[in-house]
Amino acid sequence: MSFQYLNPRASPKFKDRYTTKADESRLFYEKGRKGDIGVVGLPFSKSSISFSMASEAPKTIRKALGAFSTYDGSRDRDFSEVVWLDYGDVQTHPTDLEETLHRLKQSVTDMIDTEACSRYIVLGGDHGISFPSISAFQKKYGRVGVIQWDAHHDLRNLDDGGRTNGTPFRSLIEAGVLKGEDLVQIGIRDFSNAKAYSDYAKEQGVRFYTMGDVERQGLDAVVAKEIERLKDKVDIIYLSVDMDVVDQAFAPGCPAVGPGGMTSRELLSSVATASRHTLVKAMDIVEVDPSKDVRDITSRLAAHVMMRFMYQ
Amino acid sequence: MSFQYLNPRASPKFKDRYTTKADESRLFYEKGRKGDIGVVGLPFSKSSISFSMASEAPKTIRKALGAFSTYDGSRDRDFSEVVWLDYGDVQTHPTDLEETLHRLKQSVTDMIDTEACSRYIVLGGDHGISFPSISAFQKKYGRVGVIQWDAHHDLRNLDDGGRTNGTPFRSLIEAGVLKGEDLVQIGIRDFSNAKAYSDYAKEQGVRFYTMGDVERQGLDAVVAKEIERLKDKVDIIYLSVDMDVVDQAFAPGCPAVGPGGMTSRELLSSVATASRHTLVKAMDIVEVDPSKDVRDITSRLAAHVMMRFMYQ
Amino acid sequence: MSFQYLNPRASPKFKDRYTTKADESRLFYEKGRKGDIGVVGLPFSKSSISFSMASEAPKTIRKALGAFSTYDGSRDRDFSEVVWLDYGDVQTHPTDLEETLHRLKQSVTDMIDTEACSRYIVLGGDHGISFPSISAFQKKYGRVGVIQWDAHHDLRNLDDGGRTNGTPFRSLIEAGVLKGEDLVQIGIRDFSNAKAYSDYAKEQGVRFYTMGDVERQGLDAVVAKEIERLKDKVDIIYLSVDMDVVDQAFAPGCPAVGPGGMTSRELLSSVATASRHTLVKAMDIVEVDPSKDVRDITSRLAAHVMMRFMYQ
Amino acid sequence: MSFQYLNPRASPKFKDRYTTKADESRLFYEKGRKGDIGVVGLPFSKSSISFSMASEAPKTIRKALGAFSTYDGSRDRDFSEVVWLDYGDVQTHPTDLEETLHRLKQSVTDMIDTEACSRYIVLGGDHGISFPSISAFQKKYGRVGVIQWDAHHDLRNLDDGGRTNGTPFRSLIEAGVLKGEDLVQIGIRDFSNAKAYSDYAKEQGVRFYTMGDVERQGLDAVVAKEIERLKDKVDIIYLSVDMDVVDQAFAPGCPAVGPGGMTSRELLSSVATASRHTLVKAMDIVEVDPSKDVRDITSRLAAHVMMRFMYQ
Amino acid sequence: MSFQYLNPRASPKFKDRYTTKADESRLFYEKGRKGDIGVVGLPFSKSSISFSMASEAPKTIRKALGAFSTYDGSRDRDFSEVVWLDYGDVQTHPTDLEETLHRLKQSVTDMIDTEACSRYIVLGGDHGISFPSISAFQKKYGRVGVIQWDAHHDLRNLDDGGRTNGTPFRSLIEAGVLKGEDLVQIGIRDFSNAKAYSDYAKEQGVRFYTMGDVERQGLDAVVAKEIERLKDKVDIIYLSVDMDVVDQAFAPGCPAVGPGGMTSRELLSSVATASRHTLVKAMDIVEVDPSKDVRDITSRLAAHVMMRFMYQ
Amino acid sequence: MSFQYLNPRASPKFKDRYTTKADESRLFYEKGRKGDIGVVGLPFSKSSISFSMASEAPKTIRKALGAFSTYDGSRDRDFSEVVWLDYGDVQTHPTDLEETLHRLKQSVTDMIDTEACSRYIVLGGDHGISFPSISAFQKKYGRVGVIQWDAHHDLRNLDDGGRTNGTPFRSLIEAGVLKGEDLVQIGIRDFSNAKAYSDYAKEQGVRFYTMGDVERQGLDAVVAKEIERLKDKVDIIYLSVDMDVVDQAFAPGCPAVGPGGMTSRELLSSVATASRHTLVKAMDIVEVDPSKDVRDITSRLAAHVMMRFMYQ
Numbered sequence A, B, C, D, E, F: 001m002s003f004q005y006l007n008p009r010a011s012p013k014f015k016d017r018y019t020t021k022a023d024e025s026r027l028f029y030e031k032g033r034k035g036d037i038g039v040v041g042l043p044f045s046k047s048s049i050s051f052s053m054a055s056e057a058p059k060t061i062r063k064a065l066g067a068f069s070t071y072d073g074s075r076d077r078d079f080s081e082v083v084w085l086d087y088g089d090v091q092t093h094p095t096d097l098e099e100t101l102h103r104l105k106q107s108v109t110d111m112i113d114t115e116a117c118s119r120y121i122v123l124g125g126d127h128g129i130s131f132p133s134i135s136a137f138q139k140k141y142g143r144v145g146v147i148q149w150d151a152h153h154d155l156r157n158l159d160d161g162g163r164t165n166g167t168p169f170r171s172l173i174e175a176g177v178l179k180g181e182d183l184v185q186i187g188i189r190d191f192s193n194a195k196a197y198s199d200y201a202k203e204q205g206v207r208f209y210t211m212g213d214v215e216r217q218g219l220d221a222v223v224a225k226e227i228e229r230l231k232d233k234v235d236i237i238y239l240s241v242d243m244d245v246v247d248q249a250f251a252p253g254c255p256a257v258g259p260g261g262m263t264s265r266e267l268l269s270s271v272a273t274a275s276r277h278t279l280v281k282a283m284d285i286v287e288v289d290p291s292k293d294v295r296d297i298t299s300r301l302a303a304h305v306m307m308r309f310m311y312q
């Protein structure tokens, strides 16, 4: 009879026996354990240009998964069997930012070297984490194509501030990790970039679509077309989702919010479209700063982005 | 001259002589007094699965009516003559939740037994209040058809937690108050339900429409079609509006917010469509938790739902 | 049986039959009705130098009374028999501030002309309301002594901005309503005033005590001494309590907060000391801005100030 | 070497050498200096019917410009050469509201009399500032056409409260400054106005479009049609943008928020459409109350409204 | 080299090798494991009279321990060897409050029946949890003396609302679990209780001290005197710390805040005084509602109360 | 007549001609300009162990000075003639923290090399800035004595995290800039440090006083005694005020808040005591994180600390 209502290691939470919450299909990684999706957190945002607590997002996004279930009503399918393996969050260094970048890359490498899963999600952190993350994937898998949802190019020069959250794709291109032509940028917004970087993108062959382009061509169509273009050139496609691609009314918890962005539905639908392709094996979600959010709605949206990727 | 600027019983508020605010056409119920719409508050949310102060909503929604006028510009009609009779809020019991459910049902019965109005609005509270409320209407009026705006089925089993806000329609069906086929659910969302309850809905003949269905078929069309289907079978149609059917960006003040829901305009238009039908005699509005809201925008939206129902 | 749990005019609230909350001994003023303490709200703060919503305080302070009981445990006395008559809040004018000052004075006059109570409380608003309020009392009762709890002199010149919340006592002195020697200022704070106004206070014979003076001489002693001095000169003593006399940690909801002020206990004890004297017949409480408060603690403190005045 | 990292007069801010932020193309007005757009702030909202800190908006909107760049990606054009001349904010009077209205008009006059720019932006404040502002433009330029984005007519009678933020266009019409037929109102919302004022608008020949009209006819089409109608009658067209025309989910920082309004994109697109016409020489932006906002998103939207006007 | 920076089960946190945080000396209870202090959470506040999320406090108080170290500088002693055994939090029932009370008592019984520790801490929850908690201790250990820090008597009648957070000590006395003379109440506040309950306390022989008594007699002296009085009569002394005994400025996160209470230092010093006595074997901490707190300062204070009890 | 109410470069603010606000006696440093107190901001907190926006404090503290006047009522002295020279805030580097430490030291050196003032204030930032700041002073002035108000020793080892805000005095001692015996630490708090660092302090001859010591010996007495001890040994005394020495109720805006600290009055009085000594020529104020504050009360307190230093 005793210890019926107490479990020293678990938080008590209401459980409906017929419902599986998305955080219930998580297992913690252990040597030898297999899963479907590997998840790692890169809680790093000290190199953001503006002040950011995006380092807190891996925690809040995981928590938000506990508010949703594994059942997709539209397709009448339950994904409770899809296991996500949690590799935890990387320990960063308080003052040595270079060391931290090294740790991030090493830890993503550690995760994918386990070969325990077929697909992976990397939770930022600011967009700066895409540099070490994509570098790790490229080293393991070969040529990488990237589809970046973002209001910004993130192709700033490296001299004015070093490797900030405004530079990851510049860093990748300059380091030879990523070819410009293998990078697709979707949702680029007016009054949020500079001509010099738009020009750089063109020089490097980066394919980018402004919000106006997206409105005219259709978001799902753009995604489908670009995957088609990439699929014979690259070994793996990596989705990089900067949540500020979404309008500030739908994603208030991003450091660089502004009007004129996508709706939540547009983002979710296009991520689902992309995730259905077999080459798409990795995704990062970045630029969610929970301290700036309203009712965690940006983290909840990020959790749905995860589910759209995982549950295909 | 004296007491020109003081009224001991009323809060001083700016008054434009040509404008009628929606709270100015309220009368407090007294024996023998008649009105158009009866309104009662069921300030109860202790049986919510997650923590909820939806019990505060009857106050904030009424207050929000004071921010809007009775004039519908689109139709160039002023509804200042439409009187809503306020029956007040039910006194709940601090610790005896069964007793409280009894009081809620008795009080709704008390209201409709006055026969002072032709239509009624019940302000929750969490969705658990629909069980006693619809039970009271069914007893008075006979067979009830229900149109439920909701992201969730609310058909959970009663064993895991008793009569919570996740169970009202299960309770109604099991108690024989409501036939499954007389229940229409609109706005059911992905990753927000369980397969077991979707299956239960189908077994019981519940008609439900996911957000995907709604997008394909059109929300107003769905509502019109279902009222047409119900109208010869039932004696009364009751609208049950769970505000979490609306997207989290438009209704942040609900306990169970998430992305991918309706817009405000979609909800308001479909409620108006339904309210025009003469069989539609009752409505509840539930799951507004003012303590979680931003600038009371969810209560304001609920006030507009009330006005769309009242001003037809 | 019916309408057992519904009262259309009253908010349902838990009631313990043996406890009287301080808002339960309120009656609304009606012609001919008598009480012990008359209370009127002057919801005006548009003339504040800095932005202020002190106009909301009459509502929040009254509400705070509902959180406390009429029983003073220290003296083992229950004051549930002490009736406070609520005269309501003055209707102000949106754009004509002179007209509003007129209404405030007229309404205080209306209240005291009822002669329904022996003592009165005036709830501001900003400190500007003391000018019309004290003027009304002076006209009715004759020579007025004022004890002002305040971090500031409130003796600013009238040329730079007119009758703001920085000028009430200057206005009263210049209008001949109040003699400088009949004004006592307690809690004057460093770095919160100007030498010119300190000099003006001295010229006019105002007695003022800085926080340093208060620490050295004792707050209760200062109050007792000054009442003794005033008692044979004046017809009535009026307490004017600017809540910013209290330290910002204890009263964060004042527009002009700062460190180095009184504690809550010091304020309450000294108000009680003053209120015991029979000449003390009126009090105002000003400069509570509920929009800036934390958990309404400043309004709660103001409610205790009211109770210390009422329950002697 | 010394003073390399210190600049006593400027706030240190990260600078990317290839990016121009919209606040970097500002110059402060000095005698003789020329620019493209003149900007003045009218920080006044004391005459608002409901409580408003819209007087803070000139500061927050200017600051929001610092979050965006001068580069319009859709058109691949950089507007860093477009100089906006900042004339500062008007010093208002704490208690004399008539005097303040005089100062507002005089200051707008002062600005346009410099003839230093070809177009002007006036930052409110509440909508009451449009009365002095438009009066100044009319006196300088002759017959004025006004396109007003607003949920409300703002044609209230002047007897109930004087010149509040509900009356500017009534004041203008009654003062003979503006002809009814030269006023276009877009976005008028249900349950937000009174029949009397709708009737008044019709009597005066005001052209107004409800949200329903806008949905049916298209917002850009309405704007284009009305500019076409006005262009041969008036000497100048003035845009008056009350941000509450936008839905509460997109512009939570307005005093009178409600559901059923425009999206951000709709507002921005229609302002851009209007701003392309050469007769459009002035704009005001009003009713942003930063104290009620969420993450400054309403101020950010207002900054984009400015940029859509400036960068054509 | 691999997995150097990743630990799937632990949150990464900065670690100084020479510092032990108070949460680092926690072990989770397992069968057979021993410790010094047993800690269990009773996350229950649904029976509060006013709305309360005190059920969240066990989480926030434990987390607050992570902000402090085990080193007491005043005594130059490090308590890193003192192990607290965490038994977890009780699973409550969503709708059956009687069942929940049963679970709370059973779970406290489960904990103390392990006999794994010599002293115990029970984290509420609202004060209602003291009824099942003290009942469990009394059954195990015999006659219980209770020292209650509280602004309130908590001796309300059980008819008006059942077993709320206003009744635990009434329930204990009426159930014969606790003798009135074995109950000591410290910090009882004016205008926060009713004469009827003060009278009841006297009839039952309860020893209570108002804030005035405390000021006159000294808090530590009162505690010492009462422990001396109890020590030969009872088998165990249980401390019941209602955090609202502290002034609202120091403990804003309590549901029933008010002015005139203890300072933090007074509470901590008196708890330390009591905890030094060997008969003092148990403590509960109640009425911390983290949702109402400011910067978790009330939870932090509660963590210090825990440390003062543990580290003697 | 024109431009009477507009000043393009200044924010309009109410001005009382007889009052000088503490920000009005500021001049911006220019070559050759002299003043009394030099002030520089070191807006750096990226090296904080826990997340900190203390980098925003130089702005908010300066702004808080605008809320207070230069008149000290206790001494009846106006300090409006005391000029503080503002050297601005140092431009930090987004990602190179070593470079930033270099810039901080260089900029403090730049300031004091101007020899424009006799005393200096350095506004942090986190406590990490004291390492470069004190280093600069030591190089210029010779042997430095430091009086540190702090709940913490800040003597952590440098291996676990590098030069964080927990290490400045360790860094100074190890670099030979500061002798242990020349360091005085006041307000050290229980459960906030580690034995290893207390031991290190003793080994190095650091004089430290816990809150218990302070209560027993008197804060002003401790300060006076230690200045007496230092005065013949050192060339300059530098005050380092970590605002977390104050209790969390009085200074909620510090990253590491906790109970049991000083009151505001105690801090202010002891800083005044110290500042009167002629050897005291410099002060830093650190660990104010405005994003965590309540009504800026911690910044306001910091402004008073500045005034107590400046106005002696």
Ligand SMILES: [Ca+2]
Pocket: A127, A150, A152, A154, A165, A242, A287
């Ligand atoms: Ca990005």
Ligand SMILES: [Ca+2]
Pocket: A150, A151, A152, A242, A244, A245, A256, A287
């Ligand atoms: Ca971005």
Ligand SMILES: [Ca+2]
Pocket: B127, B150, B152, B154, B165, B242, B287
């Ligand atoms: Ca529901």
Ligand SMILES: [Ca+2]
Pocket: B150, B151, B152, B242, B244, B245, B256, B287
């Ligand atoms: Ca729902």
Ligand SMILES: [Ca+2]
Pocket: C127, C150, C152, C154, C165, C242, C287
């Ligand atoms: Ca005052």
Ligand SMILES: [Ca+2]
Pocket: C150, C151, C152, C242, C244, C245, C256, C287
């Ligand atoms: Ca004052």
Ligand SMILES: [Ca+2]
Pocket: D127, D150, D152, D154, D165, D242, D287
């Ligand atoms: Ca308007």
Ligand SMILES: [Ca+2]
Pocket: D150, D151, D152, D242, D244, D245, D256, D287
């Ligand atoms: Ca409007």
Ligand SMILES: [Ca+2]
Pocket: E127, E150, E152, E154, E165, E242, E287
């Ligand atoms: Ca209690």
Ligand SMILES: [Ca+2]
Pocket: E150, E151, E152, E242, E244, E245, E256, E287
């Ligand atoms: Ca209590």
Ligand SMILES: [Ca+2]
Pocket: F127, F150, F152, F154, F165, F242, F287
């Ligand atoms: Ca420190």
Ligand SMILES: [Ca+2]
Pocket: F150, F151, F152, F242, F244, F245, F256, F287
């Ligand atoms: Ca510290």
